[in-house]
Amino acid sequence: MSSLLLKNSRVLTEDGIIDKGYILVEDGRIKSFGPAEELGGQSADKTIELDAGATLAPGFIDLHIHGAGGADTMDSTPEALQTIARTLPAEGTTSFLATTITQERSLIEKALANAAAYKPEGFEAEMLGIHLEGPFINEKRKGAQPLEHILKSDVELFKAWQEKSGQLIRLVTLAPELEGGKELVRHLAETGVIASIGHSDADYEEVREAVEAGATHVTHLFNGMKGLHHREPGTAGAALLFKELIVEMIADGVHVRPEMIKLALNSKGMDGMVLITDSMRAKCLKNGTYDLGGQDVTVKDGMALLEDGTLAGSILRMKDSVKNMTKFADITLAEAVKLASENPAKQLKVFDRKGSIAEGKDADLTVLNENMDIVLTICRGKVAYNHLEVE
Numbered sequence: 527m528s529s530l531l532l533k534n535s536r537v538l539t540e541d542g543i544i545d546k547g548y549i550l551v552e553d554g555r556i557k558s559f560g561p562a563e564e565l566g567g568q569s570a571d572k573t574i575e576l577d578a579g580a581t582l583a584p585g586f587i588d589l590h591i592h593g594a595g596g597a598d599t600m601d602s603t604p605e606a607l608q609t610i611a612r613t614l615p616a617e618g619t620t621s622f623l624a625t626t627i628t629q630e631r632s633l634i635e636k637a638l639a640n641a642a643a644y645k646p647e648g649f650e651a652e653m654l655g656i657h658l659e660g661p662f663i664n665e666k667r668k669g670a671q672p673l674e675h676i677l678k679s680d681v682e683l684f685k686a687w688q689e690k691s692g693q694l695i696r697l698v699t700l701a702p703e704l705e706g707g708k709e710l711v712r713h714l715a716e717t718g719v720i721a722s723i724g725h726s727d728a729d730y731e732e733v734r735e736a737v738e739a740g741a742t743h744v745t746h747l748f749n750g751m752k753g754l755h756h757r758e759p760g761t762a763g764a765a766l767l768f769k770e771l772i773v774e775m776i777a778d779g780v781h782v783r784p785e786m787i788k789l790a791l792n793s794k795g796m797d798g799m800v801l802i803t804d805s806m807r808a809k810c811l812k813n814g815t816y817d818l819g820g821q822d823v824t825v826k827d828g829m830a831l832l833e834d835g836t837l838a839g840s841i842l843r844m845k846d847s848v849k850n851m852t853k854f855a856d857i858t859l860a861e862a863v864k865l866a867s868e869n870p871a872k873q874l875k876v877f878d879r880k881g882s883i884a885e886g887k888d889a890d891l892t893v894l895n896e897n898m899d900i901v902l903t904i905c906r907g908k909v910a911y912n913h914l915e916v917e
Contacts, residue, residue, distance in 0.1 A: 799865055
């Protein structure tokens with residue numbers, strides 16, 4: 527039995543903020559928490575004294591991430607998934623969905639099989655499943671998804687892929703307005719998989735039909751979809767209007783202008799948005815040219831672009847997304863953390879064990895300093911990133 531005590535920082539709990547609190551971790555779970563003066567005689571194998579200006583928050587959950595640290599889900603190797611999982615704690619992320627891209631069927635299947643066989647070794651972010659982005663998308667809104675590998679929605683093909691993944695596909699991005707789209711949405715909903723509208727040219731009525739079929743999610747709002755217009759709400763406008771839909775947001779200020787992010791949050795409310803990075807392998811690396819789905823992507827000045835100038839994923843870190851939201855949308859740190867922790871946990875239906883600080887939940891925790899930079903991350907009770915020792 528191993529235990530860890532974190533104390534003396536602000537603690538963001540489900541019921542509010544404890545100004546000077548503690549969290550006691552035992553065997554990978556939160557055993558107790560509260561004001562520091564109520565700690566009493568409780569002790570642990572290891573105690574970490576935090577700065578009074580620090581904030582102890584639930585770990586972030588990234589539902590849409592292709593890669594980081596030079597690795598990509600489509601590399602289809604255990605080492606690639608391990609690299610991603612070990613890179614993410616530095617940005618406060620403690621769990622994620624390994625995200626694929628539109629590619630040859632055989633390459634998608636190889637990535638799915640690799641994820642099914644992946645065995646984590648500890649001290650890293652937890653892979654909660656797979657986000658299948660494409661290939662069932664609309665070529666009009668393909669973005670950086672390779673045109674030649676786009677397929678029409680196919681329930682039987684998806685069933686085969688879900689089998690190959692070991693039932694790990696948890697979220698699927700698709701264009702519901704195309705042939706077979708609504709049928710696939712319905713199948714996903716019936717089998718507990720999140721159906722997400724994305725890379726879609728759906729108009730308002732087509733989005734309504736998708737929602738009626740069971741769609742509950744929207745992939746990177748405003749990007750890769752029919753935009754908002756005063757005579758046709760489009761995919762984006764419908765996403766804002768339907769309360770059934772949770773929207774993803776890439777809050778880097780590049781993919782979506784800050785004012786539009788604020789507009790979206792004001793429309794959806796604090797329960798209707800999740801922060802994602804949509805990051806590629808170049809995250810945490812230098813400027814240069816990198817591969818994404820068999821395409822060259824040039825990274826420069828904080829942007830990832832195809833040769834024709836199309837935005838190709840991001841190099842956004844979740845900690846920066848959280849920090850940006852406090853500025854872009856004029857919300858508190860606690861509210862921004864909710865978008866990165868609680869909301870994705872609820873959408874994935876893992877809130878019983880992740881997404882907030884509560885007794886019995888996984889000890890997935892991150893500590894932010896006064897500048898909202900990550901100084902410590904705990905994954906299932908183990909220290910996965912520690913910048914305290916080098917400050």
